[in-house]
Amino acid sequence: MSKNNLEPSVTPDLEDPKFGFNSYAERLNSRAAMIGFAAILLIEYLTGKGFLAWLGLQ
Template identity: 75%
Template sequence: MEKVEPTVTPTLEEPKFGFNDYSERLNGRAAMIGFALTLLIEALTGQGVLAWLGLS
């Protein structure tokens, strides 16, 4: 009997958790928003974030 290979590559669903493209993209965007907010807080208050939080 002859071995038959599949002719269509199955499309696998993207994982819902763990290290995947979507979670990495979301994490990067959250980091950029946090950095921009940090700069905004420093510009508006004239203090660093640690001073604004009362930690220095």
């Protein structure tokens, strides 16, 4: 048997996974982290206290 007979003639069109480590999940996670970091900076600026003090943990 030759090698050509063992390979498929058509490559399947697979969808990207909806969960796990993929580019969409990583992009979504980084955007959420940037929004959270900006929110913490805004809270500290508006209240004049650190984030932990604002939560009552310090």
